[in-house]
Amino acid sequence: xxxxxxxxxxxxxxxxxxxxxxxxxxxxxxxxxxxxxxxxxxxxxxxxxxxxxxxxxxxxxxxxxxxxxxxxxxxxxxxxxxxxxxxxxxxxxxxxxxxxxxxxxxxxxxxxxxxxxxxxxxxxxxxxxxxxxxxxxxxxxxxxxxxxxxxxxxxxxxxxxxxxxxxxxxxxxxxxxxxxxxxxxxxxxxxxxxxxxxxxxxxxxxxxxxxxxxxxxxxxxxxxxxxxxxxxxxxxxxxxxxxxxxxxxxxxxxxxxxxxxx
Amino acid sequence: xxxxxxxxxxxxxxxxxxxxxxxxxxxxxxxxxxxxxxxxxxxxxxxxxxxxxxxxxxxxxxxxxxxxxxxxxxxxxxxxxxxxxxxxxxxxxxxxxxxxxxxxxxxxxxxxxxxxxxxxxxxxxxxxxxxxxxxxxxxxxxxxxxxxxxxxxxxxxxxxxxxxxxxxxxxxxxxxxxxxxxxxxxxxxxxxxxxxxxxxxxxxxxxxxxxxxxxxxxxxxxxxxxxxxxxxxxxxxxxxxxxxxxxxxxxxxxxxxxxxxx
Amino acid sequence: xxxxxxxxxxxxxxxxxxxxxxxxxxxxxxxxxxxxxxxxxxxxxxxxxxxxxxxxxxxxxxxxxxxxxxxxxxxxxxxxxxxxxxxxxxxxxxxxxxxxxxxxxxxxxxxxxxxxxxxxxxxxxxxxxxxxxxxxxxxxxxxxxxxxxxxxxxxxxxxxxxxxxxxxxxxxxxxxxxxxxxxxxxxxxxxxxxxxxxxxxxxxxxxxxxxxxxxxxxxxxxxxxxxxxxxxxxxxxxxxxxxxxxxxxxxxxxxxxxxxxx
Numbered sequence: 001x002x003x004x005x006x007x008x009x010x011x012x013x014x015x016x017x018x019x020x021x022x023x024x025x026x027x028x029x030x031x032x033x034x035x036x037x038x039x040x041x042x043x044x045x046x047x048x049x050x051x052x053x054x055x056x057x058x059x060x061x062x063x064x065x066x067x068x069x070x071x072x073x074x075x076x077x078x079x080x081x082x083x084x085x086x087x088x089x090x091x092x093x094x095x096x097x098x099x100x101x102x103x104x105x106x107x108x109x110x111x112x113x114x115x116x117x118x119x120x121x122x123x124x125x126x127x128x129x130x131x132x133x134x135x136x137x138x139x140x141x142x143x144x145x146x147x148x149x150x151x152x153x154x155x156x157x158x159x160x161x162x163x164x165x166x167x168x169x170x171x172x173x174x175x176x177x178x179x180x181x182x183x184x185x186x187x188x189x190x191x192x193x194x195x196x197x198x199x200x201x202x203x204x205x206x207x208x209x210x211x212x213x214x215x216x217x218x219x220x221x222x223x224x225x226x227x228x229x230x231x232x233x234x235x236x237x238x239x240x241x242x243x244x245x246x247x248x249x250x251x252x253x254x255x256x257x258x259x260x261x262x
Numbered sequence: 263x264x265x266x267x268x269x270x271x272x273x274x275x276x277x278x279x280x281x282x283x284x285x286x287x288x289x290x291x292x293x294x295x296x297x298x299x300x301x302x303x304x305x306x307x308x309x310x311x312x313x314x315x316x317x318x319x320x321x322x323x324x325x326x327x328x329x330x331x332x333x334x335x336x337x338x339x340x341x342x343x344x345x346x347x348x349x350x351x352x353x354x355x356x357x358x359x360x361x362x363x364x365x366x367x368x369x370x371x372x373x374x375x376x377x378x379x380x381x382x383x384x385x386x387x388x389x390x391x392x393x394x395x396x397x398x399x400x401x402x403x404x405x406x407x408x409x410x411x412x413x414x415x416x417x418x419x420x421x422x423x424x425x426x427x428x429x430x431x432x433x434x435x436x437x438x439x440x441x442x443x444x445x446x447x448x449x450x451x452x453x454x455x456x457x458x459x460x461x462x463x464x465x466x467x468x469x470x471x472x473x474x475x476x477x478x479x480x481x482x483x484x485x486x487x488x489x490x491x492x493x494x495x496x497x498x499x500x501x502x503x504x505x506x507x508x509x510x511x512x513x514x515x516x517x518x519x520x521x522x523x524x
Numbered sequence: 525x526x527x528x529x530x531x532x533x534x535x536x537x538x539x540x541x542x543x544x545x546x547x548x549x550x551x552x553x554x555x556x557x558x559x560x561x562x563x564x565x566x567x568x569x570x571x572x573x574x575x576x577x578x579x580x581x582x583x584x585x586x587x588x589x590x591x592x593x594x595x596x597x598x599x600x601x602x603x604x605x606x607x608x609x610x611x612x613x614x615x616x617x618x619x620x621x622x623x624x625x626x627x628x629x630x631x632x633x634x635x636x637x638x639x640x641x642x643x644x645x646x647x648x649x650x651x652x653x654x655x656x657x658x659x660x661x662x663x664x665x666x667x668x669x670x671x672x673x674x675x676x677x678x679x680x681x682x683x684x685x686x687x688x689x690x691x692x693x694x695x696x697x698x699x700x701x702x703x704x705x706x707x708x709x710x711x712x713x714x715x716x717x718x719x720x721x722x723x724x725x726x727x728x729x730x731x732x733x734x735x736x737x738x739x740x741x742x743x744x745x746x747x748x749x750x751x752x753x754x755x756x757x758x759x760x761x762x763x764x765x766x767x768x769x770x771x772x773x774x775x776x777x778x779x780x781x782x783x784x785x786x
Contacts, residue, residue, distance in 0.1 A: 074438035081413035081441060099439065110448070110457065115417075115441035151605035155639075176598035177623065179605060179639035186634070195634065336700035343675035343703060361701065372710070372719065377679075377703035 002030055002066050002097075005059035005089040006052075009082040009104060011246060015050050016076040018219035018240070018249045022048050027067040027122050034060070034247065037070075038127060046212050047127065047235075047252040056246040059089070066094040069120035078102055078115045086111075092119070129252070134229035134237065136163040136204045139197040140183065142220035142240060145228075148181055149217045153210045155179055158256055163230060164203040167196055172210070204230045206255035213238075216251040264292055264328050264359075267321035267351040271344040271366060273508060277312050278338040280481035280502070280511045284310050289329040289384050296322070296509065299332075300389060308474050309389065309497075309514040318508040321351070328356040331382035340364055340377045348373075354381070391514070396491035396499065398425040398466045401459040402445065404482035404502060407490075410443050411479045415472045417441055420518055425492060426465040429458055434472070466492045468517035475500075478513040526554055526590050526621075529583035529613040530576075533606040533628060535770060539574050540600040542743035542764070542773045546572050551591040551646050558584070558771065561594075562651060570736050571651065571759075571776040580770040583613070590618040593644035602626055602639045610635075616643070653776070658753035658761065660687040660728045663721040664707065666744035666764060669752075672705055673741045677734045679703055682780055687754060688727040691720055696734070728754045730779035737762075740775040 006012060019026075022041035029036045034056070038049030054060040082088055082104040091101040097119050104113040148170050152159050156172030156179075171180035186195025216238050220226065223240040230236050238251045268274060281288075284303035291298045296318070300311030316322045344350055344366040353363040359381050366375040410432050414421050418434030418441075433442035448457025478500050482488065485502040492498050500513045530536060543550075546565035553560045558580070562573030578584040606612055606628040615625040621643050628637040672694050676683050680696030680703075695704035710719025740762050744750065747764040754760050762775045 071438065077416040077438065078441065080416055081443065110446045111443065112446075113441065113443040115439060117439040154601040154604055176595065176601065177639060177641040179602065179637065181605065181635065181637040184634045184636075333700065339678040339700065340703065342678055343705065372708045373705065374708075375703065375705040377701060379701040 001061065001063075002068075002092045002094050003059060003061045003089065004030070004035065004057045005087060006056075007058050007087055008084065009079060009086050009088040010084040011052075011242060012088055013076075013079045013082070013084065014219075014222045015052070015242075015249060016072060016079055018222055019048050019050065020072045020076050021215050021218070022046065023072050025069065025071045025120055025122055027124050028070050029065070029067050029126070030062050031065040032062060038129065039124065040127070041212075045209075045253070046216075047129070048216075048249070049129065050247060050249040052242070052247040053245065056242075056244075058087070062094075064094045066092065066097055067122075068092055068097050068100060069122040070100070071118075071120060074117055075100075075102075078117055081113060081115065086113075131237075132231055132234060134234075135201045135231045137199045137227055137229045138163050138168040139199075139225055139227045140168070141194065142217075142223050142226040144183075145226045146217035146220040149210060149213045152179065152181070153214055157210055158207050159210050159213065160205060160207045161228065161230065161236070162203070162205040163198060163200060163228075165198065165200060167198065168228075204232050206230060206232070206234075206236065208236060208253055208255055212251075212253050216253075219249050219251075222249060263323065263325075264330075264354045264356050265321060265323045265351065266292070266297065266319045267349060268318075269320050269349055270346065271341060271348045271350040272346040273314075273504060274350055275338075275341050275344070275346065276481075276484045277314070277504075277511060278334060278341060280484055281310050281312065282334045282338050283477050283480065284308065285334055287331065287333045287382055287384055289386050290332050291327070291329050291388070292324050293327040294324060300391065301386065302389070303474075307471075307515070308478075309391070310478075310511070311391065312509060312511040314504070314509040315507065318506075320349070324356075326356045328354065328359055329384075330354055330359050330362060331384040332362070333380075333382060336379055337362075337364075340379055343375060343377065345373075348375075393499075394493055394496060396496075397463045397493045399461045399489055399491045400425050400430040401461075401487055401489045402430070403456065404479075404485055404488040406445075407488045408479035408482040411472060411475045414441065414443070415476055419472055420469050421472050421475060422467060422469045423490065423492065423498070424465070424467040425460060425462060425490075427460065427462060429460065430490075466494050468492060468494070468498065470498060470515055470517055474513075474515050478515075481511050481513075484511060525585065525587075526592075526616045526618050527583060527585045527613065528554070528559065528581045529611060530580075531582050531611055532608065533603060533610050533612040534608040535576075535766060536612055537600075537603050537606070537608065538743075538746045539576070539766075539773060540596060540603055542746055543572050543574065544596045544600050545739050545742065546570065547596050549593065549595045549644055549646055551648050552594050553589070553591050553650070554586050555589040556586060562653065563648065564651070565736075569733075569777070570740075571653070572740075572773070573653065574771060574773040576766070576771040577769065580768075582611070586618075588618045590616065590621055591646075592616055592621050592624060593646040594624070595642075595644060598641055599624075599626075602641055605637060605639065610637075655761075656755055656758060658758075659725045659755045661723045661751055661753045662687050662692040662707075663723075663749055663751045664692070665718065666741075666747055666750040668707075669750045670741035670744040673734060673737045676703065676705070677738055681734055682731050683734050683737060684729060684731045685752065685754065685760070686727070686729040687722060687724060687752075689722065689724055691722065692752075728756050730754060730756070730758075730760065732760060732777055732779055736775075736777050740777075743773050743775075746773060 026039035034054040086104040089103040102115040152172040156174035167185040169182040219240040288301040296316040348366040351365040364377045414434040418436035429447045431444040481502040550563035558577040610628040613627040626639045676696040680698035693706040743764040
C-alpha cells in the first residue's frame with residue numbers, strides 16, 4: 001500500500017492550483033524520495049514539474065515505485081472539499097492503482113471525509129529535463145514577479161528579460177508603445193523577499209511568451225520568492241520553492257527566436 | 263391600513279435573498295400572528311416558506327387579514343435602496359391592496375426614502391405543509407452545511423444524507439469518483455454552532471438533489487445554525503431560525519427515488 | 525521639453541478611471557496653469573473635463589503650450605504598471621509631441637520603470653464650457669451620491685433631482701413602481717462628508733439620465749464629497765474636487781425634456 005499523509009492540505013491545494021492551468025492529466029511518480037510529477041503543458045510548449053519530498057510528509061510509506069495517473073482537475077475538485085488546515089492522506093494500491101483514496105481529517109477530529117478518485121492509465125515517458133549550469137540567476141519577490149508579468153501583458157505579448165550585474169530588467173513592446181521595468185540589485189542580499197539577488201557568470205538576455213509566464217506566476221501563492229535561471233538561447237527555469245524543504249514547482253520555457261511569432 | 267415596521271431592514275433583505283432564487287411571485291399573508299409566505303419553487307419541486315412574527319415588529323397593525331401579491335425580485339430591488347440599519351415600514355390598504363408603500367428611515371433621521379411598489383393578484387392556494395413527527399434531526403453550523411453542499415456539488419448531482427446516533431454523513435458519487443463527509447456528534451450539545459447535535463428516534467438515510475440544497479443553503483446568512491429534520495421516504499425539512507424568535511425560513515424537498523434522475 | 529512630476533501615481537490613476545468610461549481619446553492641454561482635458565463623451569451627450577494644477581506637481585516645466593493627443597485607455601494601461609505610491613513623471617517634446625515618456629520610481633528607488641506611449645493628433649476644438657451662476661448647489665458625500673444613483677438605477681432610467689431649502693431629493697419611476705430618497709439639510713454645515721450642505725437662490729428641479737450619472741459617480745474614488753450645481757433648464761455640473769487644491773474632475777449633463785426618451 002502506498003500511503004502519504006500531509007499535516008495540512010493547503011500545500012497540496014496550492015501545488016494543484018499551480019499546475020492545473022497547464023496540465024490536464026499526468027503521472028505522479030511515487031518512490032522513496034517522494035512524489036514527482038513532470039509534464040508538458042497541453043500545447044506542448046512549456047514543461048512543468050513538481051516534487052514533494054518524502055521527508056515532508058508526516059507518514060510516507062512506499063514499498064514499490066508506483067505511477068498514479070491523476071486527472072489534475074478531478075483531484076483539485078476533491079481537494080476543494082478539505083479545509084486548509086485539514087490533514088490529507090493519499091492511499092493507493094501499488095499493484096493495481098485504479099483509484100486513489102483521499103482522507104481529510106479536521107484538527108479537532110470532528111469531521112472526517114473520505115473520497116475515492118478514479119485513476120487513469122497515462123502513457124507518458126519521463127522526460128529528460130533540460131538542466132544545465134545556468135549562467136545567470138535572479139531571486140526576487142514572487143508577488144513582484146507576478147505583478148510585473150501581469151502589468152506588461154496589458155501592453156505586449158512577450159517580455160525580454162535581461163540579467164546583468166546591476167539587476168534585472170523586463171521589457172515589452174506593443175501597439176500602444178513600449179515599456180521597461182528595471183529592478184536594482186539589492187545592496188544587502190539577505191532578504192530576497194524584499195529585494196533582488198543576482199548570481200551571474202555572464203549577462204544574459206532572452207525573450208519569452210508573456211502568456212506562459214503569467215500562468216507560471218500564479219504559483220506565487222506557494223512561495224515568497226521565485227528564482228529565474230537563464231542561459232543564452234536556453235529554456236528559462238522558473239522555480240518556486242515550497243516552505244521548509246517541502247519541495248518545489250518548476251517551469252521551463254524556451255525563448256522566442258527573433259522574428260518568430262508567439 | 264396594514265402597517266408593519268421593522269427596526270432594521272437587514273432581516274427583510276436576508277429573507278428576500280433566501281427565497282428569490284426559488285420564487286418569482288407569491289402572496290404574503292398578513293394576519294394577527296405576523297406575515298407568512300409559502301410557495302412552491304417555480305419548477306414545482308420544492309416548497310419554501312417563511313414567517314415573521316407580529317411580535318418582532320416595532321409597530322404591527324393588521325385590522326383585517328390581507329394577502330399581498332408580491333413580486334419578490336421587485337421588492338428585493340426596493341430593499342436594496344435601504345441601508346442595512348435603516349428602519350423599514352411596510353404599508354398597504356387592506357381593502358384594495360394594489361400597491362405597497364415602503365418607507366426607509368436612517369438611524370440619524372437625515373435620510374428618508376419612500377417607495378411605492380405595485381402589487382399583483384396571485385391566484386395561489388395555501389398549501390398543506392407536509393409536517394410530521396420527524397424521526398431524526400441534526401442541528402449544525404449553517405456555514406458548514408453550506409460549505410459541504412457546495413463542495414459535494416463539484417463531484418455529484420445528489421447527496422445522500424444519513425443521520426445515526428454517531429453523527430451525520432453526507433455522501434455523493436460522480437464521474438470522477440465518490441466522497442463522504444462525516445460529522446461526529448458533539449460530546450457537549452451546548453453549542454450547535456460549533457458542533458453537531460443529533461435528536462433521533464431511528465436512523466434515517468435519504469438522497470436529495472444537490473442543486474436545491476445548494477440554493478437553500480444560501481439562507482445561512484439568516485442564522486448561525488440550521489436544523490435538518492428527516493423521516494424515511496418523507497420530504498426533508500431544512501429550517502433556518504431567524505434571530506431571537508423573529509421567525510424562520512423553511513424549505514421542504516422530497517427525496518429522490520432509487521434509479522430516478524434529478 | 526514638457527515635464528511634470530507627481531509624487532504619487534495614485535491621483536493620475538484615479539483621474540483616468542474617472543474619464544475612461546466616457547472618453548476614448550482627448551487632447552491634454554498643458555500650459556503654465558497646469559494640465560487640462562475637456563471632451564464630449566463618445567456619444568456626444570455629456571461633457572467631462574479635469575484639471576490638475578501646476579502647483580500640485582513636484583516638478584512642472586512647460587516652456588510652450590502644448591496639446592498632447594492621449595488615448596485614454598492606453599495611458600491607463602501604462603499607469604496600471606505603477607504602484608500607487610510610485611512617483612510618476614510625464615515628459616514630451618513640445619515641438620513634436622509624438623510620444624509621451626512616462627517614468628515611475630518606487631519610494632525606495634529599487635524599481636524604475638520607463639514607458640513610451642504613442643500620442644495621436646486629435647482634431648478637437650476647446651469647447652465653451654456652459655458655466656453660469658447656478659441657482660442651487662448641494663454638497664454631499666460622494667459615496668452616498670454613488671449609492672443613491674446605483675440604487676435608483678435598479679428601478680428606473682432617469683432621476684429627478686430637486687434642491688430646496690429643506691434638502692435634496694432624488695426620485696425615479698419604473699415598471700415596478702416609484703421611489704424617492706430625501707436627504708435633509710444638515711443642521712451643522714461643517715462636515716459635508718457626513719451631511720448635506722445646501723446653497724440656494726431658488727429651488728430647482730430637473731430630470732437626468734441615470735446611465736450617465738452612474739458613470740460620473742465612479743469618480744467618488746477621487747473625493748469624499750461631490751458638489752451638484754443646478755439651474756432650471758440648464759445642464760447640471762457635478763464636481764469632484766481632488767485633494768488639497770490639486771484640481772478637479774467635472775461632468776456636465778443636460779436635463780431631459782418632459783416626454784423625451786433617454
